[in-house]
Each structure stands twice: as C-alpha cells, then as structure tokens.
Amino acid sequence: MPIIQVGDVLVSSEIFTEFFCCDLDKCHGICCVEGDAGAPVTMDEVALIEESLDAAWPLLSARAQTVIDRQGVVYTDTDGDLVTSIVEGRDCVFTHHKDGCCLCALEMVYREGRTKWPKPISCALYPIREKKLSGGLVGLNYNRWQVCRDAVALGRKLQLPLYQFLCEPLKRRFGEEWYEELVLVAEQLKGL
Numbered sequence: 001m002p003i004i005q006v007g008d009v010l011v012s013s014e015i016f017t018e019f020f021c022c023d024l025d026k027c028h029g030i031c032c033v034e035g036d037a038g039a040p041v042t043m044d045e046v047a048l049i050e051e052s053l054d055a056a057w058p059l060l061s062a063r064a065q066t067v068i069d070r071q072g073v074v075y076t077d078t079d080g081d082l083v084t085s086i087v088e089g090r091d092c093v094f095t096h097h098k099d100g101c102c103l104c105a106l107e108m109v110y111r112e113g114r115t116k117w118p119k120p121i122s123c124a125l126y127p128i129r130e131k132k133l134s135g136g137l138v139g140l141n142y143n144r145w146q147v148c149r150d151a152v153a154l155g156r157k158l159q160l161p162l163y164q165f166l167c168e169p170l171k172r173r174f175g176e177e178w179y180e181e182l183v184l185v186a187e188q189l190k191g192l
Helices: 043-059 062-071 105-112 119-124 147-157 165-172 174-189
Strands: 003-006 009-012 074-076 081-084 095-098 101-104 128-132 138-142
Touching: 003 128, 003 174, 043 138, 081 147, 095 105, 101 105, 119 128, 119 165, 165 174
Parallel strands: 009 138
Antiparallel strands: 003 009, 074 081, 095 101, 128 138
16 A cells, blocks of 8 residues: 655555545444454543543443443553553443444533543544654554444545545644645645
C-alpha cells in the first residue's frame, strides 16, 4: 500500500481511497464491545478520562463501575499499550447501552455539555489507527474489521472517503492546517 507523507504523518493511501460512514442503525456500536482490549489512550487522556468520570459514572453498568473501582479506568494490555479498562474481556467500561445500541458514556456527557472532552482520540479516529514511528513520525493506517462492513457499505453508497468521514477527529488530532494539506493531497491523488 503506497504511503503519502503529510507533515510529520505517514498516511496510508487507503485513507484516501476507501469509503466509510458509521451506520449505528445496523452495527449498534459493536466496536465498543468486540475485541480483546480496550481503546488505546495516552497518559494525558487518562487524566481527562478521570476528570470526566463523575459525570459519566451514572451511565456505566454496575459491572463497569466494579472494574473501575478495582483497576482504574485504564490498564496495560498484552502488547504493552495503555488502554481503557474492559468488562469481562469485551465491553469498554465506558460503553452505555441505550435503545439496543452501544454508545460511549464519555461522549454522551460531553455532548450534553457536562464535560469539556469527548472521548479518546483513538476511538474518534476509528477505523484509522495511529502508530508512533521513529524520528517523531506518526503513521496512519486503515484498520479493516468485519464488524464495520455496514459502515463500508454506507460509505460506498454515499461515496464518502475515509478522510472526509473523519474530518473532525483528524482536525482534532493534527490541526486544521494539517487537514487542509491532507485535502490538497487527496485532490492531487484524484488527478493522477
């Protein structure tokens, strides 16, 4: 897969060529439940999660609250990465079940204006995964996952490229100026 450099970020060409649009009506937020580890987080995000915890607490299941009481909001997974705690090897502790759908309690309280921080950037950027590389570089790759097949289908129907679907999270992570450069690269790639 060709890699394109935008600033200090190496971007997989799939970020430009693949289509994606979350379809909660079909997937019901299964990405917050499936998997064998929590969402990757930074140390700075741990502090932000802890600041948001009181507001999100009533939305968490009793089992999630027990996990947080025992081990905290994060743990180190088998790869040595800091990730959100999970319940019984599956659900993120911040999963909130509502009307048959899994939602993020952190994002819910943020949208209600009760906190100043929405959720870990790794969640917001999904299905893009970020990897720190040597020399201060960051790599962005598209993570294909079967549970997102409906998002791929909807993205194709809407002809919505992944980088456009994730416009706001990409701006949040890398800034407006970087995103504008990403868009220019995308336009240049279309002309090839």
